[in-house]
Amino acid sequence: MTAEPPDQEPDYRFTLANERTFLAWIRTALGLLAAGVAVRQFVPPFAVAGATTVLALACILLAALIAATSFPRWRRAQQAMRAGAALPLSPMVGVLAAGVLLLALIGAVLVVAG
Template identity: 85%
Template sequence: MAEPPDTEPDYRFTLANERTFLAWIRTALGLLAAGVAVRQLVPPFAVPGATTALAVACTVLAAVVAATSFPRWRRAQQAMRTGDPLPHSPMVGVLAGGVLLMALLAAVLVIIG
């Protein structure tokens, strides 16, 4: 079976894909800034090491989002070029779950004092 032809997609789709990539990068930068801010600006919680753990969680999630954003952009661009369906990204669930877990951890730490 022959491969589908590689054609240039409508520029609007290419630009939308680029905006999505940049949104993932902004999210990673926000998580990185949050990790640094938690470590440098938040007073220590009652649980020893909790501030550092929360900061590390933010920065690790930032690294994962940044590392997966370009391959996701490339897969979407290739799918548009070949007319294939756009690929699904497990990072949507990973990001949502990671932020949820960090929010729950922060809430528990604030409640504990």
């Protein structure tokens, strides 16, 4: 049976970079939340009934998902750095890219539709 090596404090620059990444995810979530509220409050109704509400909710739900997963992502990266392991991959990068692309496509279709 081999003993696991003790956790080591990572170089502070890596810890701070990990924190900046976490804060970037939080800023993204806040931006999407603000966009959802703005769409609901300030965008005139589209030709499709309820489309403004759907677009606003999609922004808000994506913001909630990003906010909910950002801290666990930060913690996993911090633990990996302490253990000297490879940084874990996050499916949220793809989820965020796909979510923003979907929001853009829905918005474009609604604008063109009238």
